[in-house]
Amino acid sequence: MKRSIKEEDEEYSLLWGELSWCRGPMIGQGAFGSVYRAELKKPRAFGSVVAVKLADPLKANSLMWETKVLDALQGCPHVIQTFGADTTETTNGVVLYNVLLEFSLGGSLADLIVKSGFHGLSEGVVRKHTKSLLLGLKHIHAHGFVHCDLKPDNHQNVYIYGVQEAFSDVWALGCTVLIMLTGTVPWTTITGSKEYESLMSQIGSGSVPDIPDEISKAAPDFLRCCFGKNLMDRMTADALLDHPFLVGLDETDSYSHVQLSRDLVSPLLYSGLI
Structure with missing residues (x-):
């Protein structure tokens, strides 16, 4: 592999992996690494386009763990696929650990909400995305993992789970569905520590955010099945797939990240995998 992170600095593969690739522009940055488009x-x-997430090898434990988890989750069209890892070195001696991932050209749900002018998506579209999210969560939970950070602009962050953590994914799913429907985040925007404490108290007491009438x-x-305070009242991802809200949708009526990229090709930028 030969390409530069900076134009003046060439980069070479140290592993001579199966996939030969060239790094392109940065498309995202998060706590554990940066994400680049690559050819x-x-x-x-x-296809010929992938996303490459990189980190300093000395600080890449989280990224290496992420790679192992994604390897274990391969085969589901509703979970981002991984194509292996590569270690590269630039001509100025910088060594990088890289993970090659499926590139979702269509962008994230947050991109679609922004495109809607923050008015929300139509209920028909929300139902399809909800089913896709649930199919992905069902697959993740069945393999002993939990997402832990489900939201419209995030596609990853998967961890080993216990039962309580799995149900937290369902609560986060409810928030995500509500954001898709309304275009805004649940509850009032927090501006201070007292408001934050008040909000945490409301959530802990089982408070449900405002649900639109229309x-x-x-x-x-x-949504109430997602927000149930007691775990026994909160449905699992598998059970929610049979809820009347999703009745009438078959396996083809869900947006995988692949379908999102094919059906919604637009100027949207890919912002997942951060």
């Missing part, structure tokens, strides 16, 4: 020198069945009868009940 494969020889296109594969999944949605179908099934939608509010679906």
Whole structure:
């Protein structure tokens, strides 16, 4: 692999991996690494564009763990796929650990909400995205992991889970569905520590955020099933797939990240994998 992070600095693979690739522009940055667009020198069945997430090898434990988890979750069209790892070195001696990931050209749910002018998505579209999210969560939970950071602009962060943590994913799913429907975050914007403490108290007491009136009868009940205070009252991802809110949707009526990229090609920028 030969390309630079900076234009003046060439980069070479130390592993001579199966995929030969060239790094392109940065498309995202997070706590554990930066994400770049990259081109494969020889296109594969999944295309010629991938996302490459990198980190300093001395600080790459989280990224290496993330890679192992994604390897264990391969095969589900509703979970980002990984194509292996590569270690590179620039001509000025900088060594980088890189993970090659599926590139979701269509962007994230947050991008679609922004495109809507923060008015929210139509309920029909929300139902399809909700089913896709649930199918992904069902797959993740079945393999003993939990997402832990489900939100419209995040596609990853998967961890080993216990039962309580798995149910926290369902609560986060409810928030995500509500954001898709309304275009705004639940509850009032927090501006100080007292407001934050008040909000945490409300959530802890089982408070449910305001649910709009102009949605179908099934939608509010679906959201309440996600927000149940007691775990026994909160449905699992698998059970929610049979909720009336999603009735009438078959396997083709869900947006995988692949379908999102094919059906919604636009100037949206990829912002997941951060």
